[in-house]
Amino acid sequence: MLSKILKPVALKRLAYRLAKKLIIVPHHELEPVPEGNRGSSWLSSGEDPQFIIHPARRVPTRSFSKGWYLLRIKINEANHQSHVGKLYSNLQQGELVSIDVPWHSTKFVNRLFYLESANAMLRFDPCEAETEFTINTFMISKVPSFIAMRHMKQRLYKLLNHVDNIEEYLAANCKLNGGRLIDTVYKEYNNTFTHGAMEKSYPFWVEFDEPRAIERMKQAFTANQSQVKFSIILPTYNTDPVYLKACIDSVVQQTHKNWELCIADDASTDSQTIEVLKAYEQQYSNINVKLLNENGHISKASNEALGLVANDYVLLLDHDDTLPAHTLSFFAKAITENASAQVLYADEDKIDEQGNRHQPHFKPDWNPDLLLSQNYICHPVVYKASLLKKIGGFRVGVEGSQDHDLLLRATANLSREEVVHLPFILYHWRVIENSTASNASAKSYTTDAGIESIKHYLSQSKQSASVEKGKYPNTYKVNWSLPTEQPLVSLVIPTRDGYDILKQCLESIYDKTTYDNFEIIVVDNQTTCEKTLGLFNEYSEAKMNFSVLKWDKPFNYSAINNFAVSQASGEVVGLINNDIEVISEHWLTEMVSHALRPEIGCVGAKLYYPNDTIQHAGVVLGIGGVAGHSHKYFHKSEPGYFTRLHLVQNMSAVTAACLLVRKSVFEEVGGLNEEDLTIAFNDVDFCLKVHTAGYRNLFTPWAELYHHESISRGEEDTPEKIARFNKESEYMKEKWKKLLSNDTAYNPNLSNTHENFSLR
Template identity: 45%
Template sequence: MNARNQRNIDKGSRLLSLSLEGTPLVRMPIADLKPRHQLARCDVRETGYAWESTGDDPQFWLTRRLPLPGWQMLEVGMAHDQPSAAVKLYFDTGEGFNEAQSIYLPLKPGRVVKRLFHAPWGLKALRFDPMSQAGCFTLSHLRLAWLTPRFAQQRLVQRLVNMHHEWRGAAHADVLAAIKAQAAQQGVHWRPLALSYYEETFERRTARFSYERWLRGRRELSAERVQRLVEKLPHRPLISVLVPVYNPRIDWLRECLDAVLAQHYPRWQLCIADDASTDPEVREVLAEYAARDTRVKVVERERNGHICAASNTALALAEGEFVALLDHDDLLTPQALFRVAQALNRHPDAGLLYSDEDKLNERGVRFDPHFKPQWNPDLLLAQNYLSHLGVYRTALVRELGGFREGFEGSQDHDLALRVTARLSPEQIVHIPQVLYHWRAAEGSTALTSSEKDYTTRAGLAVVRDHVQARVPEAEVVEGHYPNTYRVRWPLPQRPPLVSLLIPTRDRVEILKPCVDAILERTDYPNLEVLILDNQSRCQETLEYMRDVVNRDDRVRVLRWNEPFNYSAINNYGALYARGDILGLVNNDIEPIHPDWLDEMVRQVCRPEIGCVGAKLYYPNDTVQHAGVILGIGGVAGHAHKYFHRNSPGYFTRLHLAHNLSAVTGACLLVRKAVFEEVGGLNEEHLAVSFNDVDLCLKVREAGHRNLWTPYAELYHHESVSRGADDSSAKRARANSEAAYMREVWGAKLDNDPSYNPNLTLVHEDFSLR
């Protein structure tokens, strides 16, 4: 199903629902809900909320005006004071409420969330649990809408194709047929099976800290303090704020312009280009602000030229050394331009600066903060993570021709790629503070990027143009989520030999599935497998190694007759490896898709790339490794650990190739020349732990970018062969290795450029610090 058809279906569903509002087919049951357990009313004037959950099992019951049997859409909008919340809906068909007859729906701040379900026959009552913890809330929207089977099935398939690992990217027509075939084989009805897959796409995780609560703990500089600091700045650059305007909501336009006038930093210019707005009030408001402050410049375009043309008109007005990009309904924080000026004094050669950002709902509540990494070139190819607030050196923007018409919808992404291509990494500066509030209104890309799928198409054209100008053989395709992209880099004409190094000792039940899976599930045509045997004694293991060598000439066995030392074993294997590319592979790894090695080789063959890591899952389909974050737990931890395989991750990062400071040696590729350049793995101080992190940091220091790719997926039975650090000797060794890492890399461990100082160093879930 293409995007246009999907929009038509959604539009038709909304129109049908509106026409049936108040009929038995559409229920708005808030007034009929009866509080039955752990619920108390609140004084809204005191708390800001209507209800309080007094425990971990609050319950509303509904016994009248129940939904009709069949496909239904549950819609929920709820404000609450918790870091996160999820609702559950239970069905009583005569045997009471139970988990088997329930559905789960995680809430999203500032949004109405939806999910399908199939209402059973003989429904006696519903139970609605608004959260699973104590806290306050207001239920603003609760709606149950009957759906036609065809529409419901289309929505179900759409979500599976978008979000489920088994069906992602499949043709819509094939999904339901495949599920029905599976159901027939299992002797069950297809609908419960399809709904079980659908259920797996709803992530069951909770944040640790509420953003609202986190904001309350932040202290901002006063206007007076900022003025004193501004006076001490050696350089006070003029910053021109560019605002293309076309028929915005008037109250939001006023708020946008007021936020510029309220800047604590005085050296700004507001350059507004009205793109022939048809609303006469827009011109009146702009004239009013131009009369109010001489720093406000307005040009009225005679014809509507769309956002690139309007932005260029605004750019023509700019007198500042730098230009800042602002949408006509978004807001700058009062300190935004001051923080930019501060950063420019620290980085006088900067050509581009960008900040963190959050969103603003229609009630003025801030939510969904995006705390970004420092310069991350591969992430910028995968999505426009720079976004807001973006500040550019004016002369460079003009030299590049400003905003390119034809890329409307992703013009900022296009500008960012063209500008960064002309700058060194040191000239691209991240300001780790929220300086920009992105308005999340109905129909905006801030609220739901899928509402403007033309931005994805424009972004695809932008990234393709940028990549293929440099590497014509590269292929650029849409990513799994709107406004995300995948670059398939070319392989050399003669694919290089890859030497996979697999240390092992006994445990044939671990080794055999690993080696057999690699040999059977790897499409890459040129590899050798080096089993590095560390004193195996098990006869079955030794027999397996003899057998696999005899039946597959890609396999060799090398003996390491020394005490276990992971670094030393792999360095030994590297000496005898024939390949130009080395792969560090644990003996408890199993590939899922046959193109896993092909993807990793495509990445590691890029001259600028050092170590490449894969996406690893536990056997229960939760994430074991999605890259390494420095500083977590004192040394390093795995990003997104325990997230579900279907989870988008932090701003969809679980599905984007991007640069990280380190990746795990459980499945790591590196060119042999780079491995030798940095001296391989550290045998003396890091016999077991952190040797992979140390290797990656040495590779980074040598001038290479490390990279993690989600397109190489494998299972990892983590450390099952080595065992846990559960003896005093093992704990002492682990502590010694951690101490070495702190001694050598301490300052860098505490400032991971691929992370953000506002995010936790205790957990691996991107929660707030």
């Protein structure tokens, strides 16, 4: 029955790339695109393309057994359009059961579904259109029912805005239908897809959202911002005249008119490039061109352009990129509103050879640790001219990473207030074949230049650290040195019973941790299990660095940890859940190396669910009203938003399931709030107190652990728990209203309902 099946070897490679535990076979109206992405690109020849999905042979049952599953996909579609796919089950029973799977090109989609019985195969119809698409991710993971319930409720909390109390709404529907709560939740969850709830596409954002934002900004323009003077520096070399004209025209067409364009041509051998430059210089009095006699490469040419600068603020522009017409107006407004600003930057997107905009990069506010991991700022940047003069302009010898090097040196001694981010797309980065914009690995030397730039920065700022390549091109890992004498780290683990998970937690810490100087303080909250009490005795006798504190009061997470930290001897304290399991042996070394940095407050780890999907990669404020976990349910192998799943970065908050902080900082901010936040959000509240005290919180992906979440405490599923949760949620919204509405480590253009960095 299968038509157009790939050769077995090619199929095996495709199956491994798409999902290690799935075999996916093209079934109907699908043809592989020749030379296309190693076989994962497909052309739909009709309006009913289909894939048949089998479990891999190494799955013992060779079938999808009854139960809950999470489908995770990412598909790139040639026209960047939205589609509604369908996943079918019961193929062999003859009564097809389908669920809708809305998706948009380049965006990750998570879709939970339930199989009533075992299925030897499933069918996925990605769209109902003739189109070309590439499957980047296709995974189906079986999940326990409590994870399924949590996932569904999270979506309902975010999308059912018309319901005042969702828990009461679900309970009432459950009673009305006479069914189980989870069945009612699943029905409501499915309705959010059936009704066409899809992530917003970037073309839609460009057409509808961006114009409204621009108009709002224009209405706020003031007369004094017209006095801000810009010098735009533009190094050129054998630039295609078509792109060079588009670049210069984008400057000429600026709505802000107080500018000069300083061009340094790096001895171009293409006469057409020179002719274009001379024509523009002759036509416009505020365009100055300097033709260099010898090719000195990008840094030297940029410095020559800087030598032409006569104004107070300098914007960098690459020779084939373009600026939106409002770019200088927006920067001028920001300069007049931020008197101390020394460096300003904005968001950007990419523009192809046909002028189509795609792949927007909506960036966080000033994020020093992310800048050490990756040049996340890139374009556009405006510098105060006096600052560039002070640091000597571009540094020769780091070509390929000269912009990153300049940013590191320029911001080395600046405060948070002196680096200003504008959350608007103010730059279009041209994508040309073999360009860095098109493919970061197209210029492999840029990563080496980046390492040299970071080494120079660390040396000049007298930091005791080294740097190595990160997991992806143009990403880096800075290794911060520990003192010769390792400081004592006190790991606090509250528990009540929970023999199996606590035993697993303790064994993994002792067996897999290479950092030597730590102590474990288990806080016993009314344990009655004899096996668990025996475990306490076993470790107390066997380990000199193990102790048990008694907490014979009702469970109060904040109070328990405050009590334990007061008894801890370590310079650094770690708040650790009893359902944590160590993966990477250097996890504690990595976290301590950051926690000891004077400017750093809380340090969080990368936590996975048992199925290797993300449970925690930093906390994003405002999602779902209070906070959500960055990239939740992404697979551990996925890069995340602009590779952020694999980069050390500053976050507003991290989870206390695995959190390290200096004891002095913990005490400085008064620890956890044991009066108002006994169970939920106390870690977020604590992190925000640390943040407002002037420290930078940080997430590191190089400390990896499993988090068997909620095994010990269960769900928030009783009226009492729900009432307490709502009360604590309201407390957070009232206390941290300003921060929750605009997370500085996130971006206001990104979703406040989803955790996958989709558009708001």
